[in-house]
Every structure is written in C-alpha cells, then in structure tokens.
Amino acid sequence: MNEPGSGRPLARVLSEAAAVLETAGVPSPRVDAELLAAHVLGISRGRLASLVMMGESFASADAENYARLVDRRATRVPLQHLTGVAHFRYLDLSVGPGVFVPRPETESVVQLAIDAARGLEHPLMVDLGTGSGAIAGSLAHEVPGARVHAVELSDDAFPYAARNLAPLGVNLVQGDLAHAFAELDGACDVVVSNPPYIPANAVPREPEARDHDPHMALYGGGADGMVLPRAAAATAARLLHPGGFFVMEHAEVQAAAMSALFAASGDWEQVTTHLDLTGRDRATSGIRR
Numbered sequence: 001m002n003e004p005g006s007g008r009p010l011a012r013v014l015s016e017a018a019a020v021l022e023t024a025g026v027p028s029p030r031v032d033a034e035l036l037a038a039h040v041l042g043i044s045r046g047r048l049a050s051l052v053m054m055g056e057s058f059a060s061a062d063a064e065n066y067a068r069l070v071d072r073r074a075t076r077v078p079l080q081h082l083t084g085v086a087h088f089r090y091l092d093l094s095v096g097p098g099v100f101v102p103r104p105e106t107e108s109v110v111q112l113a114i115d116a117a118r119g120l121e122h123p124l125m126v127d128l129g130t131g132s133g134a135i136a137g138s139l140a141h142e143v144p145g146a147r148v149h150a151v152e153l154s155d156d157a158f159p160y161a162a163r164n165l166a167p168l169g170v171n172l173v174q175g176d177l178a179h180a181f182a183e184l185d186g187a188c189d190v191v192v193s194n195p196p197y198i199p200a201n202a203v204p205r206e207p208e209a210r211d212h213d214p215h216m217a218l219y220g221g222g223a224d225g226m227v228l229p230r231a232a233a234a235t236a237a238r239l240l241h242p243g244g245f246f247v248m249e250h251a252e253v254q255a256a257a258m259s260a261l262f263a264a265s266g267d268w269e270q271v272t273t274h275l276d277l278t279g280r281d282r283a284t285s286g287i288r289r
Helices: 010-023 029-041 045-053 060-074 079-083 105-117 134-142 157-168 207-212 227-239 252-265
Strands: 085-088 091-094 124-128 147-152 171-174 188-193 240-249 268-275 281-288
Touching (some): 010 029, 010 045, 029 060, 079 085, 091 157, 105 268, 124 134, 134 147, 227 240
C-alpha cells in the first residue's frame, strides 16, 4: 500500500479533482475522484475516507499520478479502463480497451437467470457473447453446482474473459454465438445473452460508450440492431430442452420487437418483458416449448 505522506491535503485534492470531473460532465464526479485516488494509493475507498478524516496528505509522486488519471477521466476515458477493474455483482473483473465494460443494468438480467436455476441440481447454463465474462462468471459464482459455458468472438475481449473466468471453472470458447456448443443441443437448462443490440444509426449519448466501447460489442446489425439478437434467440432455442429458460438483454425501445421475435418463432411460451432498476424495459424471457 502506498500511504500518503507530505504534500497537499487529500481532502483538497479530492475536491479539486471532483470539480474538474464535474466540469467535464462526468456523471459521478466525486465518486470517480475517490475511486481513482484509492486506486493510486492501493487502498479501499473506505480506507481513503478514513485518511481524509484524519487530515492526511497526498505524497507528491502519488499526486502527480493521480492528476494524470483525473485528466484522462475528464476526457471521458471510462473509469474502469483507468483502474483496470469493473465491479459487477460479487465479482471484480479485469477490463480494458477492447472489451465492453459491464453495466449495472445487466445485473438484473443475471438475477433472472439465477432465479430460473434455483432448485436445479447441477444446472447446465450458457452465456452467449460473454464479453468480459460478467454474466458467465456471476452464474458460476452464485449458482451452486452450475456447469457454465460461455462463448465470445472478439479477439480483443476473449483474453479478458479467459482471465476472469478461468478461476471460476467456466468452459470458455472463442467463436460465433450463432454456431456455439452444438454438443449441448437440447440439453441446457438456462441460456442468457447480452448480445450487441444497438441499431446502426443510434449513436450512444455517453462518450464512454460512444468513444471507447468496441463497436463490435455495441451494434447488433441492421437498421433495427436485431441481427445478433435474432441469432442469440435461435441458438438459445437450439440449446434448451423443453421447459428451459432463456433471457436476453435489449434496449428499452426494442421491447416490442423482442416480444414479437419470441412470439413469431413459435419456440417460446410465457414470454415476459422485464424492467431494470430504473424502470426501463431491459430484457425479454421465454420458456422453451
């Protein structure tokens, strides 16, 4: 741990950094200022708060490193790219340029999959398009006895997924979600997917997503963004046994299209739209006929 030493008071440095980030339009300037400081010092955010209360100061070398990170965050480089870590449910995931940073909205999608597996003995679960491994890792970590498989196509994202999922015993393969896991056809209990789904002409408002998330992880293909979601739904139908559960994340504006997709295929019953914690339509699920 790098303990603070002689230099400028932590409280003042944090306040100035938060002001810089607020001016830059960062949504949570104070929180980000504190998380960057904790990262530089190699301590928890709670420990940082204690040092601030004690009137401790930033050592000069740490202060310089911190200022550089704050300046980069002010250009809207994602916080997780600067710290190298994304917190998702109970996991700390390794992330960086080239991999989609998992969002809090997806945590509720994971919960639906976990709930569907409750009471099953050694459930067979698949994550289609795992990215950093957030969904597959959470399933493996939180569902007792789960056998979890995940697929990721991106050459940039795959190493992050491999690093995150290896300790959790997930079977990870690199490939196209449309053709993944033929050996599991008709055998799976739960399939979950957060595929790329943004329509071609819809540019994300947040600079962190627009400028730094890989386009491969954002855009779903076609004017409606539904090419990859259609592929994910078809693969889920192939993998699941009758009574198996599928849930897929999507944009709020795609809820009706997703319900129509599920209904038109004839593969699903009990098709349901689910809200995220902000009350937006975030996922659609169905039970395999």
